Amino acid sequence: MTSVKKAVALALWLLVWRSLVSYSQTPTYYADVQPIISRHCVACHQPGGVGPFSLLTYTDVRKRGTFIGNVTQSRYMPPFPADRTFQHYANERGLSEQEIGTIQRWVTAGMPDGNAKTSNATAQQPTATADARKPDVVLRMKPYAIKGDGREDFRYFHVPMQLAKDIWVEAIEFVPGNRKLLHHSRLMIDSTGTMAGINEISEDDPRLRDFQRTPLADEFLYGWVPGNDRVTFPAGTAKRIRAGSDLILNIHYAPSAKPDTDQSEVRLYLSHDANPRPVHTLTLTERTITNQPFVLTANTKPTFYMNYGPLPDSIQLLSVLPHLHRLGRSVRAFAVTPDGDAINLISIPDWDYNWQLSYFFRNPLLLPKGATLIAEAMYDNTDQNPLNPNRPARDVRYGWNATDEMMNLVFYYVR
Secondary structure: OOHHHHHHHHHHHHHHHHHHHHHHOOOOHHHHHHHHHHHHOOOOOOOOOOOOOOOOOHHHHHHOHHHHHHHHHOOOOOOOOOOOOOOOEOOOOOOOHHHHHHHHHHHHOOOOOOOHHHOOHHHHOOOOOOOOOOOOEEEEOOOEEEOOOOOOEEEEEEEEOOOOOOEEEEEEEEEOOOOOOEEEEEEEEEOOOOOHHHOOEEOOOOOHHHHHOOOOOEEEEEEEOOOOOEEEOOOOEEEEEOOOOEEEEEEEEOOOOOOEEEOOEEEEEEOOOOOOEEOEEEEEOHHHEOOOOOEEOOOEOOEEEEEEOOOOOOEEEEEEEEEEOOOEEEEEEEEEOOOOOEEEEEEEOOOOOOOOOOEEEEEEEEEOOOOEEEEEEEEOEOOOOOOOOOOOOOOEEEOOOOOOEOEEEEEEEEO
């Protein structure tokens, strides 16, 4: 054996030996588990976060160690509902096999704490955002008094932006002021300066129809639901907001038995690119469904289909955000080119109403002129569905309430 071959063989043997030694050592919380929890879990599992409990301390994690071992081994947590064998995304979440194995061995060993001095202290700092960058623009709505009458509450809010010049936004973040009651929010842009009177108007207020006749500059700037805490557009792209524009929020509050308050805020991160490509929004709604009417008859499991196209021009898809309600069971979408080729977009085989994301593709997907967007969604409106909010099951139609249904696909794209 030559000296080079001997050196290579020795290096490989040392690598295997170190891996075996590392695997044979009992993991401890501070040295091995805490960095995993901090990297993948505490953004949601912290006081005031969307997670139902905190995982900031050893006591927090040990208390639920067996549960954490189960949900990470099954890949139920961290949540990422999309099928990664159907399409890959830039913002994929998930633990590696090594990280899952570390948690399993730690739980089996009795969840030892180890030496706190070995902890990566910075990893313990809770953060709900992807980095420590401060927002360039912070817009805060006026405090809103939630009635506490036990009813779902859908409200519109007008937030002045006071922009003296156009801005280009590369990331958008919605920070709910009341995470307990605020279920989701849709952000829109008005450039007419005539919408101040919409502030605090209810979804069922007849006056709302007058405001809805006003064309909006952007009908879907961004949508927040648990899990969609910040969206960041790919490098070189940004949303343009014109000078003089105002922000319109459409917020859904869950039923509350007692009065409460909310003062949510929107954070904008501006692009430093000299000439970013404008990001546009394409929203497929129930009007795009081909097998109308959109009615989910009681005790049935219907499937609805969408067909949108052919596209008048070539576009590059940046992301997709599906939206169904509680009766949704699965959703799938793809594009078909004029040559008959299929481009996979999204497949969520087990729909989760409480965890919805904007899925950004690893690389923008080119859809040529003439391409068609196809989607299908399956629903379960039976008494056997434990997630059915109607007892007994009843006919369900389109509506914003959690007891109604929707079928939306929201795409960000560039021309």
